Amino acid sequence: MADVFARLAVELHESAGVEETVQTVVEFALQALSCSHAGVALATRGRPEVPAVTDPVVGEIYRWQMEGGQGPLVESMRQHSTLVVRDTATDGRWPDWSAKVLSLGVRSVLDVPLTTGAGTVGVLGLYSVTRDAFGVDDEAIAHILARHASIAVATARKEASLTAAVDARKLVGQAMGILMERYDIDSDRAFAILRRYSQDTNTKLRDVANQLISTRRLPKQP
Structure with missing residues (x-):
């Protein structure tokens, strides 16, 4: 795992822009965590942007939340908090969203905010086809990955500006x-x-x- 994060730090440093940066993050998430799919949504002045996903399924999940204004990703971005869905078949917090995600074969979700001193810059979304896929260790690793991503995205945006x-x-x-x-x-x-x-x-x-x-x-x- 130390080697994984060492390579991540190097690749993020060498990334040319925001899109390349977040694509590197989601690809490393598949290596470091118990997830089937991953994606990053970035906060903007309008609706969130989705510059990187590892599977079209993630794009669909994000689209449903953005259009409906409900779901763990939206809540994570608003509240700057980590949200876990142990099983989309039984979680009752966002029933419409859970039913749609379950129909895609996704059973568990882990959304971690990408935060800097200026606030939340986005959310790292991790998805698994098995229920209760994300344990304490996965959450800890996801937070480290999100921290790396937060700094990289903020730096890339500043350089772009x-x-x-x-x-x-x-x-x-x-x-x-x-x-x-x-x-x-x-x-x-x-x-x-x-x-x-x-x-x-x-x-x-x-x-x-x-x-x-x-x-x-x-x-x-x-």
């Missing part, structure tokens, strides 16, 4: 250069023009800049 911010600054800088050359104005005036068009057209500043670079025209104002 920084990359996007740098790209946006480059676009705005290029667009400002076009305006400065075309109208013989300074950088402050060029930026003010881009910002005004952004506000007047309710368009992100980087999108205004991108349109100017691509078409050599500013967006039409309403």
Whole structure:
């Protein structure tokens, strides 16, 4: 198990982005835990994203919970808590969800939140075709795996945000250069023009800049 987590740490460090990071996590979950399927759902401003699953069954389970707003994954994300379903045939907390999951052959579930200092970033979902598949040791290992995943996902998201911010600054800088050359104005005036068009057209500043670079025209104002 120590070797498994050592390899996980290396692969997470080498992952190129959020999707690759969580795919690495779910693949390691199959090696380290008594689960038949695994998946990760990530918290977003809208509905949760499901960037990685080991089987289409997990995607179906997640979809049902997101559409209905009920189930252990939804509860784990809301309450930042670990939830265990020992047997979907007898668990009565979410009867509609349990019946649907049971119809897919899944008997037990372990949902562990992915948390950082900023809050919950997602949930690691583990599924087994046998009832009461997850014991105390499985929960402990799942928490370690979730901790690794939480840090990796948060880091990947931060890097993605920084990359996007740098790209946006480059676009705005290029667009400002076009305006400065075309109208013989300074950088402050060029930026003010881009910002005004952004506000007047309710368009992100980087999108205004991108349109100017691509078409050599500013967006039409309403």
